[in-house]
Amino acid sequence: MKSGGVSLYKIMYPLLIFNIIISLGAFYFSNNLLPYTNLKMRSLLFSIQQQRPEVNIRNGIFTEPVDNFSIKVDRKYRNNNTLEGILIYDHRSMGGNNNVTTAKAGNIKITEDKSILIMELYDGYRYEELKLEKDKKTPNKSRPHQQSKFKRQTVYIELDGLGLDRSNEDLFKNGFEMLNNNQLVNAIDSLRISLHDREYDIYYNINKYSLFKGQVEWLNQSEEQKKIAQTKVEQIYLDNPNKSFNIDSIFNSLNDNQQNKVIDFALNYSRSAKQYVEVTDQEVQGYERWIVRHQIEWHRKYVLSIACLLFYLIGAPLGAIIRKGGFGLPVIISVFIFLIYYIISITFEKTVRELVLPPEIGMWISSAILLPIGGFLTLRTALDTMRISSHFYVRIASIFRRKHKGKEEIK
Secondary structure, eight states: OTTTTOOHHHHHHHHHHHHHHHHHHHHHIIIIIHHHHHHHHHHHHHHHHHHOGGGGOOBTSOEEEETTEEEEEEEEOTTSSEEEEEEEEEOTTSSSSOEEEEEEEEEEEEOTTSOEEEEEEEEEEEEEEOOOOOOSSOTTOOOOEEEEEEEEEEEEEEOOSOSOOOOOGGGTTTSGGGOOHHHHHHHHHHHHHHHHHHHHHHHHHHHOOOTTTTOOTTOOOHHHHHHSOOSOHHHHHHHOTTOOOOHHHHHHTSOHHHHHHHHHHHHHHHHHHHHHHHHHHHHHHHHHHHHHHHHHHHHHHHHHHHHHHHHHHHHHHHHHHHOTTTTHHHHHHHHHHHHHHHHHHHHHHHHHHTTSSOHHHHTTHHHHHHHHHHHHHHHHHHTTOOOOOHHHHHHHHHHHHHHHHHHHHHO
């Protein structure tokens, strides 16, 4: 380029301005248009699922596509109509799981007027528990049931109100994918306040227990009761923080039966406290993960915009460096660099979701890796000190071919 009297910076400058405009447009789209479209999409998808119950059926889990019916299938094909391994619980009688239908395969569809759901079942069984009047003399008497086998059975289920009525968008507007950056900041602040309040409640609940809280009524002997102060430990501590207790003397003053009861109570008390800590720890982590999801979405809007500039800083010098490589070689290298960027982004985003890294680090590592690479390539290309032609790759390929050929001859 120097020999031609053309500076790389002069060539890159107009494209740099254009790329900056693209980056700003990408940020505007992700911050304003994308949340709006996500809200519309989620609302429409929910409305479609209400109109088309078969869409809501998933493999391996119980779903309720229609009121009072629980359905589980082992496999649902892509056309959403063909099912395998069907299990249906009919709860219309409000008597529990007293009407069960199983089938090896089946089809599901809706009439054109959206009023009836038709299920055609093949090769299955139907179990129904018969209703009898209650017998006061034998209340635990087992109830008879009816079992029938079928090769083909058609089930008709009436559908009420399954026209395409658009769902209220307020049901979905608080999802992190439906918020812009300002709304995400407000949501994060609200979640942090809720988390702080919950942590305070947990701390208070853990520390409010007293030593013999509600457990002294089994000390029947009045002499023994007089030896134990019937006051909560926390209240004594507030009245006299320096007061100490001789637990051993209190414990030794009890008889063997009472000591065993104290030990059993202490074990149960400890297990309950441990279980409470484990449950609340999961709850706190749930709060933290939800906050992190909002933070990830906030950083993502900036990261994707900056990525447009970074790929330009890498792609423009590569075109000048590779030179005679043609169109295919630069595309291959560009795709390879993009794959590296994508893998790094996904990997570290996962670590952020698992609370291993803070979002400020995990979401920006991929950009931090590309930035020095882009700067290095731009600088070296501008100084015209870095050249890579197609002959370079041809020589490398010939070296590998010779090594591979030598190994085959040895074999």
